[in-house]
Amino acid sequence: MVATQETIDKVNEVSSTYKYGFVTDLESEKAPLGLSEDIVKFISNKKQEPKWLLEWRLKAYKKWLSMEVPNWAMVDFPEINFQDIYYYSAPKTKPKLNSLDEVDPELLKTYDKLGIPIKEQEVLAGVAVDYVFDSVSVVTTFREKLAKEGIIFCPISEAVQTYPDLVKKYLGTVIPIGDNYYAALNSAVFTDGSFVYIPKGVKCPMELSTYFRINEQNSGQFERTLIIAEDNTYVSYLEGCTAPQRDENQLHAAVVELVAMNNAEIKYSTVQNWYPGDKDGKGGIYNFVTKRGNCLGKKSKISWTQVETGSAITWKYPSCVLKGDDSVGEFYSVAVANNAQQADTGTKMIHIGKNTKSTIISKGISAGMAQNTYRGQVQIQKSAKGSRNFTQCDSLLIGDKCGAHTVPYINQFTPQARVEHEATTSKISEDQLFYCLQRGLDTEQATSLIVNGFCKEVMKELPMEFAVEAQKLIGISLEGSVG
């Protein structure tokens, strides 16, 4: 079970930060409020970055200044004051509590339901843990195993120092600095994230999970991830956590770039469970993410799987640019929006190479007063002869105050391609609920079962242990929405 593994990892993570006095050293460091050229320089300087990266950031900053907040998504929120945000603060922003008694009981209830052991709950909730830890470091063994294969998996800030040529070669090649407002912002101020490099011919022997990355908790609100898979490789990357984590930053604007060479396959799975705000929509994370993968090589494949249950606002379109002939792009998504949550999510599949193939399966679940939009673009360029796309968007409504919207854009510039789009909207029926209740399941179990049934095609794309947790999570996210 993942939970126990997680415990060990988290615990190791914490123990190592304690060992190096990491927390106390960095705690006090914070850049002044707001964003300016000086702040960008401050961040770059803090990270002792090479000159090229500082210049890159500054270029992004200038670009960002000239851009406007996008307003085409079906989400509604008060204007963000970008001068009222700290762009560099101490890595540890979690308040330290003395015991679980000080933790929000609602949070604890959720932990219990997810079956997270007490010790792990303490770590997650930010309780100052002072157990004597086992000296065997799982993280170290893990890293050694990867190193033997020549795989690089480290914080991107570390990669900038250790593998500057690789980072320089690929950073911003998939998502240029001026791609969109939030990507430009991220490029100017990103603090950390993951860097993965899979050398030619290597199949990564294990799932790369952010849990294993030391300093994970410190990536902050502007996370930047870069994954490069050379010829004939395979890697599966897991992002996120089913357990709700505290976070004081309201705005998150991450950027993830993937590059797949000939015959390389990247599988990127996300479970997103950030604070959604309360029932009336107060608080909650704004999650404005840009994720894109370039299938550069022939027969390369990139597959995005996401389970989005958290955040007050989700604005996210993991995409694939299918340049290599015969390359494959996939997008499997479950987006749950309850109460006052708003989700506008989907994908872009850009077919450029010959015989490229893409599959989009999107399952949107709306409950409460939530609005859930699927927005997807399929573009078949003139060169993409023999290409195919299949899109299926299903929406499930729970209650009658919520909404589901499907906005597909299809641009086909060659007749020699096939694009299929199917969409359905359904409700959980009284009959279905009663049938489950009659077998002794309570309303919440029944809802969770029916909803998970609805999402099955997507859930089966998740790595096994992740899927089990994600299933419980979906149930929990919808609690109280029926009955």
Added chain:
Amino acid sequence: MSLLEIKNAKLKLNDKDILKGLSLSVNKGEVHAIMGPNGSGKSTLSYMLAGRGGYDLESGEILLDGQSLLEMEADERARSGLFLAFQYPVELPGVGGMSFLREAVNSRRKFLGKEELDHLAFVKEARKVASKMFVKDEMLKRAVNVGFSGGEKKRFEILQMAMLKPKISILDETDSGLDVDALKIVSDGVNAERNDDNAIVVITHYQRLLDYIVPDFVHILSDGNIIKTGGPELALEVEKNGYAGLINAA
């Protein structure tokens, strides 16, 4: 004390009187058959007993083992040992039969204070019961009732009954849509569950079923009331002469 006691049950649907003061008493170890014309209220009676939303009694009482059911939600009634085999079983897309069964069985076990079955133990048990009902393993892997034939759905209902071991089972037209062989299999399945501690109420239109599941009592339900009660011979009479004579006499 009877296992199930219905006293003077009155129920309206959309302002229309459907059950009009119905009383019925079922003891442990008994099998009761309910017959009656279309629209007489048989399914309504079963929904009412099972606690379906919107099927609340206007007046009257129902007791299971001396305990009132009226304050209990549908799921509590089910966990307490009331089972309804649906006339029209409901499809649950994407919900695997095995996991559905397991959640149901474990809810009941938890209620009874028994340990929940782990995955392996459960699968073993489910396969055993399924093979007795001639339900293929493959069917348990499929989504509940999705794409099942009419007869398969009914078989799956009785399979669930056999797994849940209820105190009282109400089988609403479980025989409809079954071929001759399936009728025998399903009846054998039901009979295998009969014992001195439980009871079964079968709702049916066909006397033929009662050759297999032999009832202690046969009730004729007409226009929201039981108008006549007798032994198995009453079913033969209905088969021969229809309901008209019985209704006129009442």
